[in-house]
Amino acid sequence: MNFAVLQFPASNCDQDAVHAARLLGHSARLVWHKDAALGDADIVIVPGGFSYGDYLRCGAIARFSPVMQAVKQFADNGGLVLGIRNGFQVLTEAGLLRGALIRNRDLQFHCEFIHLKTATTKSPFSRRIPAGKLLRVPIAHGEGCYFADADTLAALERNDQILWQYCDAAGNVTDSANPNGALQNIAGICNERRNVAGLMPHPERAC
Amino acid sequence: MKAKIIITPKKAVLDPQGKTVQTALAQMGYTGIADVHIGKYIEIDLAPGTDKAMAQKMLNDAAHRLLSNPVIEDYKLELE
Numbered sequence: 639m640n641f642a643v644l645q646f647p648a649s650n651c652d653q654d655a656v657h658a659a660r661l662l663g664h665s666a667r668l669v670w671h672k673d674a675a676l677g678d679a680d681i682v683i684v685p686g687g688f689s690y691g692d693y694l695r696c697g698a699i700a701r702f703s704p705v706m707q708a709v710k711q712f713a714d715n716g717g718l719v720l721g722i723r724n725g726f727q728v729l730t731e732a733g734l735l736r737g738a739l740i741r742n743r744d745l746q747f748h749c750e751f752i753h754l755k756t757a758t759t760k761s762p763f764s765r766r767i768p769a770g771k772l773l774r775v776p777i778a779h780g781e782g783c784y785f786a787d788a789d790t791l792a793a794l795e796r797n798d799q800i801l802w803q804y805c806d807a808a809g810n811v812t813d814s815a816n817p818n819g820a821l822q823n824i825a826g827i828c829n830e831r832r833n834v835a836g837l838m839p840h841p842e843r844a845c
Numbered sequence: 846m847k848a849k850i851i852i853t854p855k856k857a858v859l860d861p862q863g864k865t866v867q868t869a870l871a872q873m874g875y876t877g878i879a880d881v882h883i884g885k886y887i888e889i890d891l892a893p894g895t896d897k898a899m900a901q902k903m904l905n906d907a908a909h910r911l912l913s914n915p916v917i918e919d920y921k922l923e924l925e
Contacts (some may be wrong), residue, residue, distance in 0.1 A: 695914055702911070731914065738916040740854075743861050785858055785917055819859060 641666035642679035644709070644725075646700050651686030651722060651842060658842035659683070674704040681718040682709055684725030686778070686840060696739065696781050697727035706732055718762055719834045723779055726826070726836030734834050735827060736794065737786030743819025747780040752817055754825055754839060755805040758798045761828050763835045772809050773802070775839040777817060782838040784820035784827075794827055802826035802837055846891040848904050849923040852913045853884035887912055897924055 641659040645652045645668045652668060659666035669676060671689075676682060690699035700706060706728070713719050713734055721729040729735045742748060754773040759765045767773070786794065794800050803823040806815040816823045818838070826837025854860045860882055867881040891900055904922055913920040 694912070698911060698914070730916070736916075738914055740858060740917055741861055743859055745861050745865060783859065787857065787916075819861075 639664045639680040640678050641681055641683060642669045642676050643667070643683045643685055644669050644671065644705055645685075646671045646687065646689035646703065648689055648691055649685050649687035649724070651724075651840065654840075655683045655685045655722065655842045658845040661845050669705055671700070671703040671705045674708050676705075676708050676712055676717075679712070679717070681720065682712060683842075684709070684719065684721040684728050684836075685842075686723035686725060689724055689728060692724075692781075695727075695731065696724060697729075697731040700724075700728045701732040710734065713829075713834050716831070716833050720763060721834075721836035722840060722842060723777075723782070723838055726838055727781065729834060729836045735829055735836050736790050737784055737827070739781050739838070740783045740785050741781050742779070742783050742817070747778075748782070748817045749776070749778045750817070751776050752825075752839060753805050753807055753809070753815065754802045755809055755811060757800045757803050760798055761801055761832045761835060763826075763828065764801050770809070772805065772807070773839075773841075773844070775841055775844045777839045779818070779838055782820065783818040784824040784838070786821065791821060794824075797830055799827050799830065799832075800824055801828055801835060802839070846893075846895055846897065846900065847925055848889040848891060848900065849925070850887040850889070850904070850908055850912055851884060851921045851923075852887070852908075852918050853882050853920075855917055855919055858917045884918070900924060 828835040
């Protein structure tokens with residue numbers, strides 16, 4: 639597959655994403671935020687970092703960049719888009735994913751390994767994860783607390799759009815295993831069409 | 846003409862900053878504080894001669910699309 643990894647001012651996980659994609663045998667290249675075309679991309683990665691200095695709100699400015707207009711069109715045509723950490727924030731701000739990411743409940747930046755439970759394998763992003771297998775992946779964020787109103791949460795559950803939840807080493811989804819206060823321990827979700835996903839943890843750092 | 850936009854977290858949204866400040870105020874001995882919410886204040890200077898009704902419409906649009914996130918925040922726009 640051809641991976642297009644976006645690069646905003648202050649992205650800092652873009653090279654990691656390119657490295658991870660190549661490590662897995664795919665081709666990958668960086669796409670600058672001012673580019674308005676994605677070329678032959680099969681999948682777009684919106685990487686982690688602090689795009690545009692996280693000014694105003696995380697992801698709020700990146701959403702209006704030329705490349706994000708191309709990403710919206712790409713997603714509307716069914717293209718695969720994965721947002722990691724700041725990328726997840728950008729996708730929620732852009733309205734490609736529902737809800738928002740707010741300040742961690744303890745106000746601290748969390749940089750640690752956590753466990754993830756895959757809540758559904760019914761998505762291109764999670765379908766090859768063996769049933770019941772827990773993922774051990776690092777997180778590194780200060781604003782990763784997933785929030786959505788009650789109607790949105792109910793819709794996510796009803797449509798099986800919650801992809802990953804924070805859990806303990808035994809796979810229990812508990813409050814003490816929740817690093818940031820995310821509602822229902824949500825670490826990652828997808829859209830209704832299942833071609834756009836976002837998560838706060840860093841799978842590219844676990845390759 | 847000046848526009849003042851006050852952005853606050855929605856009541857249903859966890860506001861850990863507000864809670865922390867509330868706790869600090871209580872520890873300092875300030876009593877009677879029921880709740881603290883921390884938001885943002887944005888001041889925009891408008892060019893001389895700008896039509897007030899047009900500015901109101903434009904800034905409401907901007908506040909909705911960029912300056913606030915309607916999923917988690919409310920805003921109040923004042924023009925003076």
